[in-house]
Amino acid sequence: VISTARTCNCILIVLDAIKPITHKRLIEKELEGFGIRLNKEPPNLTFRKKDKGGINFTSTVANTHLDLETVKAICGEYRIHNADVTLRFDATADDLIDVIEGSRVYIPCIYVVNKIDQITLEELEILDKLPHYCPVSAHLEWNLDGLLEKIWEYLNLTRIYTKPKGMNPDYEDPVILSSKTRTVEDFCNRIHKDMLKQFKYALVWGSSAKHKPQRVGKEHELEDEDVVQIIKKV
Missing domain, CATH: 3.40.50.300 (P-loop containing nucleotide triphosphate hydrolases)
Known part of the structure; x- marks a missing residue:
């Protein structure tokens, strides 16, 4: 389980x-x-091992939990003696351990x-x-x-409706994309892996379009419940 x-x-x-x-x-x-x-979100800190130079600890914010000695002690527990550690938020010891172990989801x-x-x-x-x-x-x-x-x-999913040329949008069977991968290219790949080979441009209706329809390329980011029509090369 x-x-x-x-x-x-x-x-x-x-x-x-x-x-x-x-x-x-x-x-x-x-x-x-x-x-x-x-x-929780993954800790906003960078941990990079290196061959020499000891432990280098830098931070872009004020720290209330970690200092250089604490970072050295934690790294020492994992037999790490050379690494760069950069904090971009007020991280705790548990946050650093999670990043070092690298197995957290x-x-x-x-x-x-x-x-x-x-x-x-x-x-x-x-x-x-x-x-x-x-x-x-x-x-x-x-x-x-x-x-x-x-x-x-x-x-955090995005519903994209298809619109075949000359037909009404299909609101019954949307293409589901992750909010992190919701470009027109991602949309095409979800439908068929060979669609991009024939892709010329796309017409988009919805909140991501500046006007309706908007002609866009494959890098255009789609929003939830957009309608997309793919125009293929002749």
Whole structure:
């Protein structure tokens, strides 16, 4: 189960609203022990080994957790005596260890709190203010649509609709792209790997277009629910 979790794009942790919240922390500790970091971004620091020169420590911000001696001590635990370490945020020792080990994965997580039909309105209001939580009742089917919306938000995906020439857009079967790889080139590769060989330009309707339609090249970045028509070479 843990090995599967490491490959996920989003993790849902289902909690019981009428049981102690300590169960949440137990699950988090179990996942953290296997290198899974929930709702965190990779540390904004650079670690580079080198052949000589000792430990070189620089920072672009004020540090409250790390100094040169601490960095040397941590590197020494891994038998690293020559490296450049550059911090771009107020990193902790755990952040540096995560980067040195290099086996961490950073995954968005939603805490799905079930059985909200069995708690008071005051308790529900408290849960609703907590970060990354989504209260539901599976039995009464409360807020299941809200859960779907939250999953879509945390997956951070982009829906792109196709428009064949002379036809209406196909809104039933969008092409799904990651928000990190959503250029017209990525769109073409998702449809067929040979499409770029015939690509001339694309027409785009939607929020990424300055006017509708806008003629764009393969480097153009698409936005959610854009409509794209590919024009091929003759």
